[in-house]
Amino acid sequence: MADISIIGAGRLGTSLGRALAERGHRIRALACRSLRSARESRKIVGQGRPVTDVAAAAAAGRVVILCLPDERIRAAAVRLARSGIDWSGKTVLHTSGLLTAEALRPLRKRGAAAGSFHPAQAFPEKGMPPSRFRGISFGLEGDRIALEVAGGLVRDLGGRALIISEAAKPLYHAACILASNYPVVLWQAAAGVLERSGITDREALRLIVPLAEGTLRSVKKLDPEGALTGPIVRGDAGTVRAHLEALRRSAPEYLRLYRENGLAALKIAGKRGLADGKTRAIRALLEGR
Numbered sequence: 650m651a652d653i654s655i656i657g658a659g660r661l662g663t664s665l666g667r668a669l670a671e672r673g674h675r676i677r678a679l680a681c682r683s684l685r686s687a688r689e690s691r692k693i694v695g696q697g698r699p700v701t702d703v704a705a706a707a708a709a710g711r712v713v714i715l716c717l718p719d720e721r722i723r724a725a726a727v728r729l730a731r732s733g734i735d736w737s738g739k740t741v742l743h744t745s746g747l748l749t750a751e752a753l754r755p756l757r758k759r760g761a762a763a764g765s766f767h768p769a770q771a772f773p774e775k776g777m778p779p780s781r782f783r784g785i786s787f788g789l790e791g792d793r794i795a796l797e798v799a800g801g802l803v804r805d806l807g808g809r810a811l812i813i814s815e816a817a818k819p820l821y822h823a824a825c826i827l828a829s830n831y832p833v834v835l836w837q838a839a840a841g842v843l844e845r846s847g848i849t850d851r852e853a854l855r856l857i858v859p860l861a862e863g864t865l866r867s868v869k870k871l872d873p874e875g876a877l878t879g880p881i882v883r884g885d886a887g888t889v890r891a892h893l894e895a896l897r898r899s900a901p902e903y904l905r906l907y908r909e910n911g912l913a914a915l916k917i918a919g920k921r922g923l924a925d926g927k928t929r930a931i932r933a934l935l936e937g938r
């Protein structure tokens with residue numbers, strides 16, 4: 650079990666600290682900008698000295714995890730490299746989906762093993778339960794030793810390690826955003842369209858959540874291509890026309906979203922064998938021709 654320091658005990662850092670502590674790791678320090686925030690995190694994690702001094706936090710751990718906002722990571726690495734800490738034998742990881750271990754170069758130069766350790770999961774609050782890490786993928790990238798250390802943490806958390814090359818990280822992260830953030834945009838749009846037909850937010854949520862959960866179950870059982878249902882994959886141009894007319898009349902701000910997603914659905918329908926004539930008719934409607 651490792652001595653771990655968490656620098657940036659915010660939404661992810663605190664949830665991670667709590668989960669690692671539960672698995673038997675020793676959380677030595679929790680650093681935040683404000684002591685108030687660090688103390689709040691300490692209450693959730695149950696261990697670790699709450700501090701605002703990032704160097705003091707880093708000195709206390711053999712594994713140092715930077716859960717800082719992406720734009721703070723390089724500056725923190727520079728600052729920590731100048732701090733006089735002996736970095737040989739330490740492993741430093743950051744949790745950015747986009748950045749690579751290269752952002753930690755000043756610490757590598759001082760002898761640390763460096764890596765990126767990105768849980769592909771959303772942590773909207775500080776105190777998310779340890780189960781939130783179970784079964785999820787972690788994008789890992791970096792030095793051999795850092796990958797070994799990070800891989801061990803992933804196993805302890807019940808996750809799956811996915812090794813990503815340095816060059817592939819931006820695409821990997823864009824895919825995470827498509828899978829996690831953009832469906833939220835579509836659910837919000839669905840609630841907005843329902844509101845135009847007089848359905849309250851509360852009722853809308855009760856309609857959307859089970860519908861989305863059913864779709865997710867189908868994706869898990871089949872795959873995204875096999876899980877697609879609805880008028881486009883059936884080739885029902887009349888329904889698509891009626892939707893477009895209703896949106897144009899009552900909710901025009903959602904028309905573009907409907908059209909663009911419809912065109913993407915049409916590609917899947919093509920792979921599923923939709924006849925050319927039906928594909929052409931629906932494309933003409935969606936493209937507004």
Ligand SMILES: NC(=O)c1ccc[n+]([C@@H]2O[C@H](COP(=O)([O-])OP(=O)(O)OC[C@H]3O[C@@H](n4cnc5c(N)ncnc54)[C@H](OP(=O)(O)O)[C@@H]3O)[C@@H](O)[C@H]2O)c1
Nearest residue numbers: 657658659660661681682683686716717719744745771772
């Ligand atoms: N949240 C997620 O869903 C999620 C998922 C995967 C990966 N990530 C990655 O995890 C990282 C952190 O994201 P987050 O959402 O957890 O951010 P967050 O909730 O805003 O937490 C950032 C933490 O960093 C601290 N901090 C900021 N600047 C600092 C500085 N100069 N010195 C010391 N501490 C500083 C903040 O302190 P205060 O509390 O005092 O403000 C806060 O505790 C990012 O790289 C993000 O891409 C996040």
